[in-house]
Amino acid sequence: MNIQITNLTKRYKTVTAVDNISLTVNSGEIYALLGPNGAGKSSLVRMLVGLTQADEGSIEISNSNGPRPQLSPEDFAYLPEDRGLYQDRTILDNLGFIAELRGLDKSLAQQRIEQWLEYFDLSERKKEPMRQLSKGNQQKVQLIATLLHDPDLVILDEPFSGLDPVNQEHVMNVLTELKQRGKTVLLSAHQMALVERLADKMLLMSHGRALAQGTLAEIRATLQPQRVYRIECNAQMAQAHWHQHDGIVDVTEIDNDVVHVIVDPYVDVEQLWPQLNQQVPMRSFSPLQLGLHEMYLNTIEQNNNKSKDIQHELA
Ligand SMILES: Nc1ncnc2c1ncn2[C@@H]1O[C@H](COP(=O)(O)OP(=O)(O)OP(=O)(O)O)[C@@H](O)[C@H]1O
Numbered sequence: 640m641n642i643q644i645t646n647l648t649k650r651y652k653t654v655t656a657v658d659n660i661s662l663t664v665n666s667g668e669i670y671a672l673l674g675p676n677g678a679g680k681s682s683l684v685r686m687l688v689g690l691t692q693a694d695e696g697s698i699e700i701s702n703s704n705g706p707r708p709q710l711s712p713e714d715f716a717y718l719p720e721d722r723g724l725y726q727d728r729t730i731l732d733n734l735g736f737i738a739e740l741r742g743l744d745k746s747l748a749q750q751r752i753e754q755w756l757e758y759f760d761l762s763e764r765k766k767e768p769m770r771q772l773s774k775g776n777q778q779k780v781q782l783i784a785t786l787l788h789d790p791d792l793v794i795l796d797e798p799f800s801g802l803d804p805v806n807q808e809h810v811m812n813v814l815t816e817l818k819q820r821g822k823t824v825l826l827s828a829h830q831m832a833l834v835e836r837l838a839d840k841m842l843l844m845s846h847g848r849a850l851a852q853g854t855l856a857e858i859r860a861t862l863q864p865q866r867v868y869r870i871e872c873n874a875q876m877a878q879a880h881w882h883q884h885d886g887i888v889d890v891t892e893i894d895n896d897v898v899h900v901i902v903d904p905y906v907d908v909e910q911l912w913p914q915l916n917q918q919v920p921m922r923s924f925s926p927l928q929l930g931l932h933e934m935y936l937n938t939i940e941q942n943n944n945k946s947k948d949i950q951h952e953l954a
Pocket residue numbers: 651652654655656674675676677678679680681682683720
């Protein structure tokens with residue numbers, strides 16, 4: 640299943656929740672929506688699954704047979720933000736009910752349910768009512784309910800929330816396997832370290848708008864355009880001498896023996912290193928790549944400061 644979202648906008652009374660967003664996800668890809676609370680991730684997903692209508696823009700769905708006018712229930716799975724299972728009924732009752740709703744053959748449903756419960760270590764608890772389960776275990780049951788009919792498109796709002804690290808890994812493995820089987824996965828998440836390992840492409844949103852999108856390398860090129868190096872040397876001397884060098888944008892002391900240096904993008908580093916080394920002997924240098932988590936924090940912080948400045952100017 641392929642999704643093409645073009646210039647999508649959703650306005651509520653006082654807020655533009657999704658502001659001119661475009662993205663493409665293809666079969667066999669995992670796409671992550673990232674952004675702080677209220678960024679517009681769920682609003683985007685709700686339009687995709689047809690729960691709300693866009694004010695502007697389009698969503699086109701296609702598969703190997705060509706375009707599809709709209710998603711039908713058997714095509715996709717949706718794990719919503721507000722989970723809805725019957726709290727007084729057992730795990731088995733809940734999953735059996737969902738399987739029936741999805742029109743699954745009874746013996747196939749039973750087989751899949753048993754396999755999933757085994758995978759998520761819930762087999763022994765299958766006759767317990769939902770309300771007795773911890774938040775994480777409820778989340779696992781909800782995820783099973785979502786995936787039971789094995790659809791081509793899987794849309795998950797915060798699938799890792801409430802799960803411990805071991806179960807987060809289980810879910811990572813499930814999603815990777817879906818991808819390997821050619822399914823399309825779109826998810827929202829706050830766990831950058833997991834997304835960095837999992838997602839083929841991502842969209843970083845804030846206040847409904849796209850701040851960066853694409854592969855991790857493309858996100859990095861947008862959010863960390865400067866070349867940053869970690870250099871082992873006498874930090875105090877480096878601070879004193881390198882700041883004045885034309886090719887250096889900034890020098891930050893990390894500790895007594897390490898600095899981070901931002902190099903002007905137009906400078907040839909092969910020529911720069913000997914010049915710097917003459918001023919302050921360098922013991923080692925290596926390019927520094929920020930992780931998604933750090934890039935995310937820096938970008939969201941800068942964006943919030945920008946919004947505050949604009950509000951201040953308007954006041
Ligand atoms: N039904 C609604 N009516 C009015 N405003 C809404 C509605 N749903 C969402 N919003 C607003 O739209 C904006 C985006 O909300 P949304 O829930 O899409 O963000 P989110 O990125 O999913 O956040 P979170 O990470 O907290 O789930 C927020 O300002 C929110 O208050």
